[in-house]
Amino acid sequence: MPENDSAPGTDGTDANDGGDRAALRADCGNCFGLCCVALTLTRSADFAVNKDAGKPCHNLQEDFRCGIHTRLRTEGFAGCTVYDCFGAGQKVSGETFGGRDWRTAPESAQQMFQVFPVVRQLHELLWYLTEAASLAPARSLHGEVRRSLEETERLTRLDADALTDLDVATHRDGVAALLARTSELVRATAPRKKKRSHRGADLIAARLGGADLRGADLRGACLIAADLAGADLRLADLIGADFRDADLSGADLTGALFLTQSQLNAARGNGATRLPSSLSHPAHWDR
Helix, strand or coil: CCCCCCCCCCCCCCCCCCCCCHHHCCCHHHCCCHHHCCCCECCCCCCCCCECCCCCCCCECCCCCECCHHHCCCCCCHHHHHCCCCCHHHHHHHHHCCCCCCCCCHHHHHHHHHHHHHHHHHHHHHHHHHHHCCCHHHHHHHHHHHHHHHHHHHHHCCCHHHHHHCCHHHHHHHHHHHHHHHHHHHHCCCCCCCCCECCCCECCCCECCCCECCCCECCCCECCCCECCCCECCCCECCCCECCCCECCCCECCCCECCCHHHHHHCECECCCECCCCCCCCCCCEC
16 A cells, blocks of 8 residues: 555554445346436436436346446446446345346336435445544544444335335435544644635636645535646545546545545546555556
8 A cells, every 4th residue: 555644643544445345335246237227317428328217228138237338438328337336236136125126026116216226325325434434533433433334224224115215315414414524533634734625616627737635625526627637635525526527647545535436437547546445446547
């Protein structure tokens, strides 16, 4: 792991390491292609076709696998390479519905497609909370984080009827507030006299190449097509930041807070881009 001298108080660990997240990674081989059916697709640069929610994508095969998986970008489905269910697909397929798929049990299809995005939201929260529980500077909040983690996990295991009726927005708001408090404690350790706040900022095509953004608050910032080449994003809070077509070539994101693989997949980068150990360089990035 590259040395990170900008993260005092993290015991030398990667802030985005977050422990074991195996269950929060998509396992398409154990899912009934739910993202290929339950979601709406809108013809755009991300998707080559329009598709209504509940209608199978024409590329979905009988075995629930994608027929163009290795050619998604060249076939006009770049959005599919960015989407991440955080393991909700296999949870809903194998646990919530006990292995009954929507083709052989069509009476369950509508509810399955309603439950999937609910569990997906909960699993995304589990991803962030797992990371929060590993951040040493926020140790004072670890008790609250663990309780929230346990409660969120419990919700993912509710039956289909309970998940359909779940007020996931209210639960998400509570978790978001806890994550924001965690972020403040961790970002306070960044070696900057003045912390920058760009929360929710419109930074489309912003010229931030080489910028020192250590400890910056970029929660929900719109960074579409932004130049972040060579930028230092260590200990920056990136939860919900939109990196579509942003240039992360040579940027340092080791220790960045609440970064996800889907954000990286939406961006551009290269082999010199430094990432948290829990994430990987997308296949389409320059090497």
